[in-house]
Amino acid sequence: MVAMQIAIDGPASAGKSTIAKILANQLGYIYVDTGAMYRVVTLAALRAQIDINDEDAVTQLLPTIQITFAPGEPVQRVYYNEQDVTEEIRSATVTKNVSAVSSYAAVREAMTNLQRLIAQDAGVVMDGRDIGTTVLPQAQVKIFLVASVHERALRRFKENQAKGSNETLAEIEQAVQHRDELDSNRAISPLRKADDAIKVDTTGMSIDAVVQKIKGIITNIA
Numbered sequence: 001m002v003a004m005q006i007a008i009d010g011p012a013s014a015g016k017s018t019i020a021k022i023l024a025n026q027l028g029y030i031y032v033d034t035g036a037m038y039r040v041v042t043l044a045a046l047r048a049q050i051d052i053n054d055e056d057a058v059t060q061l062l063p064t065i066q067i068t069f070a071p072g073e074p075v076q077r078v079y080y081n082e083q084d085v086t087e088e089i090r091s092a093t094v095t096k097n098v099s100a101v102s103s104y105a106a107v108r109e110a111m112t113n114l115q116r117l118i119a120q121d122a123g124v125v126m127d128g129r130d131i132g133t134t135v136l137p138q139a140q141v142k143i144f145l146v147a148s149v150h151e152r153a154l155r156r157f158k159e160n161q162a163k164g165s166n167e168t169l170a171e172i173e174q175a176v177q178h179r180d181e182l183d184s185n186r187a188i189s190p191l192r193k194a195d196d197a198i199k200v201d202t203t204g205m206s207i208d209a210v211v212q213k214i215k216g217i218i219t220n221i222a
């Protein structure tokens, strides 16, 4: 099978990164978590104590930010200027501010360029919000992964509890919904299903069942 580009987009906590990582491992492809990149930029702005609503200030920070990935279990490691920030970029503060930062034109341009560069010469599974529509519009496989807001919040709630967080299910449900609204309504590359993407609703499905379903889709296309 010729190496392909596989784009997996969808709303917050739909299971994109879990599924994308398993698929990439099984196919021997590179896995690119584009949400992690926007999270690193957000972390950099927060650390620099920049006003998140100050687009110019966030933009000026971009040339100082280097983002890299390394393999890791159970999650891929993410580095900001060679410092491992894998856990820190998942903090509630970063999550709360990331949609504002990712709405800025210069931020999107820089991240899109980096994502295309990584995808240039290998098979890739890339997950995000605008991969099928903007980053890799020529991707051979495009999946739009969705699940009910309640189920997505519940999955995140269970993960958070395991980490000792005391955010309530209702708070998480509200935050997930708010982030989807911001990501869907921004001017540049909003969260949207590409016309040629296949929608997969994972509500009530196990991880394994979702992987098998997407592998079936890939086999039909390849």
Ligand code: C5P
Pocket: 012, 013, 034, 035, 036, 038, 039, 098, 099, 100, 102, 103, 127, 128, 129, 130, 131, 179, 183
């Ligand atoms: O996927 P994750 O929840 O980690 O993404 C964090 C945020 O990064 C999203 O809520 C969105 O604002 C932004 N994002 C984006 N475009 C992508 C991936 C993520 O704007 N391709």
